[in-house]
Amino acid sequence: MTTTPFQNASIWIDAENAQDPNHEIYQSVTYPKELLYSNRMYEKLMDFYPNASEAVQIASKAQHICRWKIARESYPMDRVGYLKWREDLKKFHAQTTAIILEKAGYTDEFITRVSFLIEKKLLKKDTETQLLEDVICLVFLEYYLDPFVQKHYREKMKNIILKTWNKMSETGHQQALKINYSTINLELIKEALGL
Template structure:
């Protein structure tokens, strides 16, 4: 597939995410929340594994595409409701991305592969699904862990960190330990992992 198709797909994904009404301030600049997340995912992927396929690159950018359109509050506020919301979100992200990729001129095989990755199928067994999961976890640890630190007690946080760690590959673990954490968050991570 041509470079222009890839560039068009990325531009259209960004255009969708730029419509997010939720804003996040980073380094004194306000961004649409999911556009910022998408940019972080792509930058981390290219830093972590620059030879990633176009399929993984697009899946990384589109991981949370238009997420604000499906609110957590529209599902039961229990564990079952949460899991159903997450499962439906994956399908929604995959379908939204597939529509963009069709418009960009990608074939059915390429689109099916991107959908497979966005839905995180065969984690631990499919190398590209695992690569995407590593990037998701690295972005979470670098940019979003602090939000959880503000909201949860130490035991809950350790549980979140352990669950995140178990989803990652050894390469992901090595990259995570190089993140410039605050002293308190690094101590929390080391305690959770018994390092």
């Protein structure tokens, strides 16, 4: 049975993410952290926008590919260090994915497009970059907001929620309000957004 470039790329992206030494327990099952994140991204994309192009589908799966290989601690622990780490991560994710896509037989044009999306270029101007950003924010709000709330004080969390909200489209906002939040988190979101 022959496999498509998309199937091969998906298998290879999953194989890379499955090597994550960090684990997360979800519904009593232990997963490699970035594999779980990748699966959540892809599932959320397909739920939110089932007609997403193949480039966006791959970019969603590869958004954090091998993220553990560039540790936050290897950069200065200040805002400048954080922003440099984030920029370097985007390039690293794009380059790691490009190697996989080349092996899968994709064209240079397609690979360039996926890299463009992973690096989140022209946010608010490019519809597919915006779609990917919406999915990133929705996954954060649904699965990762709670751990953040437990780590940070209330005012900082309100700021994080507001920044997340401002990155999203109106359609993303509507979808975000449908998520089944805990009562405490819903109150925090409403407070942050002045709802």
